Amino acid sequence: MDQRVMDQLVAYEYRDKVALPQPPESRVRRDARFSLWRFLAGFCIVLVLAACAWPHLPRVYVAMETLVLRPTGLNGPVDPTAAMRQPLDESAVLSELDMLRLDGLVDHVIARHGLDADPEFAPSRGPAELLVRAADRWPGIFPRPQRAENRERDTAELRRNVRDHFVIDRDRRSYTFRVGFRSSDPHKAAAVAATIVQQFVDMQVERKRAILENVTAHQAEREHALRDRAGAARREILEFRIATGLIDQGARASLEAQLAALSAEAAATHARAIEATTRAQMLASMQEQGTLDGAPEVLSSPIVQQLNQSLSAAFARPTIFPAEVNAIKEQIAASRDRILVAAQAEAANWIKRRSLIEDELRDIRERLVELNKNQFRLDAMMQEAANADAAFLEALTSLRSMAAPNGLQPDVEVVSPATVPDRPAFPSPIPFGAGVLVLGVLAGAALNPRPLLRGVQRLVTG
Incomplete structure (x- = not known):
């Protein structure tokens, strides 16, 4: 061990045993006995004071109701679609709990139980009351405070006092929470707690009712709009069918029959026109070549045959008259020309007829195309009308389903209603x-400062 530490210990021992005078043993015992009595005296004084103060301590009673939040629809737990909804998240639960501190709920509690006249919650009127009294007594010296400002201030303070007595306890691992009220009267605490919960439930139902009214109004407006739209679509379809002729169901069949008949006739006319044109062109070519006399049409002509017989008879006479022969030849030539002109005219007539039939076919096809276009447009309009009718029926069904058959239900259920507490929450005997x-x-120790100081000194010095 260090020599310096040894010297210090020897010095302390010398000071305690030699240098300082030691009190007698009787005095030490007397001092210890006196210190014990002083400690017991302080301890007993505190016990007596506490026993005297216990009956006079203000009692605070707390009445609680246990509630559980449930994710539901407009109809509450009976809504069949509630099982398909997501559960309440943390923000939704906190939002519901914040509803318990709204001014409207607090005002309802104050008005229901007359807490504005209750001394436990009424705002303090000390300085304001003194100022009012001074203003009434000396109006020229002290200004009278504004009543509106005082009323607003008193209302805010009253709300704050009542709200401070609310008790909200929530288990963050579940949707269960407890709502209560703290008061010096147990019956008042139970009654106010029940009022708070009932007003909270009523506010939920009222909020749902407002939402339902808004949704119902919107659905009713939508239903009227869709009803008008469906009616307008039906009227537009009728007007369109009348304007386009689609209201006549036989028009299309008649046009299709005409098209079929004219198509067959057009084919026959086209063949006859080709035949007549070919014959006329052949006769014209034979006329240019001077061989028209051998044409079948000329040879088969009764007039040409008769003239040829007359010419043969003229040549068979003993005396031939040139004038008669020339006249017969001119008649034969004229007949050949008439046959050519008749063939050309016939070809022209068939061509013209073919052109007329083709024009008529073109007109019928255009009318059919227009009918098809109108039919397509009519089909689209009918589809739009069907969609409008379906939307209208859906809106009507949704509007009819808005009415809750069992009434609106809250999203909260009271598990345990409030009862009148039989024991105060403050003061508690054990604490x-x-x-x-x-x-x-502490009081007994405070009456014995010298032993405490010696103990502290020994702890400090080593």
Whole structure:
């Protein structure tokens, strides 16, 4: 061990045993006995004071109701679609709990139980009341405070006092929470707690009712709009069918029959026109070549045959008259020309007829195309009308389903209603007793400062 430490220990021992005078043993015992009595006296004084103060301590009673939140629809737990909805998240639960501190709920509680006249919650009127009295007594010296400002201030303070007595306890691991009220009267605490919960439930139902009214109004407006739209679509379809002729169901069949008949006739006319044109062109070519006399049409002509017989008879006479022969030849030539002109005219007539038939076919096809276009447009309009009718029926069904058959239900269920508490929440005997014991020990120790100082000195010095 260090020599310096040894010297210090020897010095302390010498000071305690030799240098300082030691008190007698009787005096030490007397001092110890006196210190114990002083400690017991302080401890007992605290116990007596606590026992005297216990009956006079203000009692605070707390009445609680246990509730559970449930994710539901407009109809509450009976809504069959509630099982398909997501559960309430943390923000939704906190939002519901914040509804318990709204001014409207607090005002309802105040008005229901007359808490504005209750001394436990009424705002303090000390300085304001003194100022009013001074203004009434000396109006020229003290200004009278504004009543509106005082009323607003008193209302805000009253709300704050009542709201401070609300008790909200929530288990963050579930949707269960407890709502209560703290008061010096147990019956008042139970009654106000029941009012708070009932008003909370009524506010939920009222909020749902407002939402339902808004949704119903919107659905009714939508239903009227869709009804008008469906009616307008039906009227537009009727007007369109009348304007386009689609209302006549036989028009299309008649046009299709005409098209079929004219198509067959057009084919026959086209063949006859080709035949007549070919014959006329052949006769014209034979006329240019001077061989028209051998044409079948000329040879088969009764007039040409008769003239040829007359010419043969003229040549068979003993005396031939040139004038008669020339006249017969001119008649034969004229007949050949008439046959050519008749063939050309016939070809022209067939061509013209073919052109007329083709024009008529073109007109019928255009009318059919227009009918098809109108039919397509009519089909689209009918589809739009069908969609409008379906939307109208859906809106009507939705509007009819808005009415809750069993009434609107809240999203909260009261699991345990509030009862009149039989024991105060403050003061509690166990914490009060523990506090009294601690204060008694401290009071007994405070009456014995010298032993405490010596103990502290010994702890400090080593």
